[in-house]
Amino acid sequence: MTFYVTIIHRPEMVPEYLQKGAEQGKREDLTRQEVIQESLDIFRTQQQIAHENGLRTTIQMTYASLFNEEAVALAKEHHEKYGDEIGSTFLGIQCQQFREKFKSKELAIWLFSMEDKRRIVDEVMGKFYEVFGFYPTSTGSYYMDAELVNYIKERYPMIKVAVATCWEEGPKAYHNANNSWYTLHDGSPWNPWIPSKRNIHCPASDEEDDIGIVAIPHLSRDLMAVFDGPGSYYGTHPQNILRGMVYEGREIPYFMNLVDQYRAQAKYNRGYAYNMMFVGPGWMSKSGRWEADYDFLLKAYKDGMAYYGQLKKEGKAQDVTMSEFAEIYRRDRPYTRPECALWKDILYGSKRQQFWYVDPWMRVCLDMNQGGAMIDLRPYAAKLIRPCGVGTKCLQDASYPFLVQSLYRAGYFTHYAGEGAVKSCKFGHQDEVVDLCTCRTLASFSEEGDTRIVTLDPVEIEFADFTIRVQSVFRFAEGTGEIEMIRRIIETTDPQAEVTIDEYITACYGTTEYPEDLTGVKLTVTGTSGTESIEYAYKCREAEVAGVTLAEAIVPQVDTRLTMRTDATDAIGYFREGFAFSPMYTIGIRKTVVGKGELRTWLKVEKAS
Amino acid sequence: MAQGRKGKLNYRCPRCLMREIDMDMLYDRDKDEYYCLRCSFVGNEEEVLRLNAQFREKYRDRARRITDF
């Protein structure tokens, strides 16, 4: 087993967090020059802490820092002395030279127009070359759109790795920042991946689709806490944890718990696990931040780094620079290999587990607190070309669309009316119906060849007159884009009782909490009794067929074909249109068994066109 | 009364924090109290710290070292 750790420091001259204050100059307590000096001091301190713990870093030179002789000299010295990598970043572009050249206060590289992105890339890379005499092999930002990376690769093919997204920094991060922080890019993998040329969020399908870099996420996030909370509270960034106030006194065991949980993911990923830590100087401001004074900020950073250092000394972690990591990653990474995470709550004291899965076809999250319900589904197979930035239709909305996101679109629980987005299974007897969403359980992980298997502990379903025990099994066969779902009644107190097993997906599409227009979504069911099909028009229509062979939803808005099939010959297939107060579509497969029995279905996402 | 200013530690509004909105408060020197521009919270440092401690209570495992994965 190998746990790789990438430590990144960036000499930011005027961190974006301090930008406003610094621009106001002497009216506040810090002058611009003092801010720059303080930032450099903090950068130097961070470097020193890493080196004292025997860890090498990747120094991501900001554009502004390329004009600062002290920053440049430090980078060169640390490269020589400690073997740190000198890379580049598109964070921290703002400085006097930038404003003179580009006449803009924009700070986010992905939000410029494509024309500006090209000019800025050339300027940043050109200046880097002028200063160091070579081009960097690593770069990054909070988000790097595929169009930007494609241009970089075309002009600067030596780039092999980039910090490419912040995991689930979408609407939640925006709200957390009083609706003023425009990192709207939900929907990527949480751990490194090789992106598609078409969309950075999607893992590449093959060599032709390979964008040519390894993407690493901005920080390693708590996969459960961040899915339902601010990204900037729960990650391998000690000051993020201070922001989230996950401490008592001045101790932060949560940081080590998080690192250890990441290490444990090696069990589900053939011995491989990863972490990255990336803290800009603004987070360690001498005047304190997030209710923490400088001493606490410093202690948090030292403690975090000391833990990585300790793991390295014990042979439990390997520190790698960004480019070294990219080479190692590519050495053993077939395109079809998924990334899996069986994650557990380490914050709230519940036993809750979620299973995350990513491959070139989809990203999926199963929630064991809801009987294994699918609460997130992103159709990567569609490889949506979705440029962002000024002059594009998406502009700031750089998220990869979902079909299911149960937190943005209700899931099982809705207020009195309608349905929410979720994939689950219902068990019925006469007029009683129990949804597995109400059956809390736990899961275990196993492998059979190239199939990853998530097996849930059986749950009990009580009807008025009898009780059944039900087990769910999810099988992810590598390279198929399909998930097999088995719902099995393993015990019953009434062997004569009829039970219907109803596997369904209620879905929509979108990137935010707000509904999108479903007009034109095509719902079809085909069976031995015939075919039924409608185009979505909010008319509450339903249809079913006997001997179902396929239930299908085509969502042209996200170029996705979603299908369900079964190996049962006597099952019923159905679809259900929604209405404007319930903007969802449902497809499902239902079967009746007597006593014990099972329903086996396969869910698939494909590109529609 | 003079304009509100940044407090010494950039305190966020504890009420907004409880709904996961990071909202810096302004500090009124004359009254020695913080106030929020978004919700109607007002309170002195002691009150802010009291509510922050309450916020942390939701993290039942905040002080626990977990090694079993």
Ligand SMILES: [Zn+2]
């Ligand atoms: Zn408030």
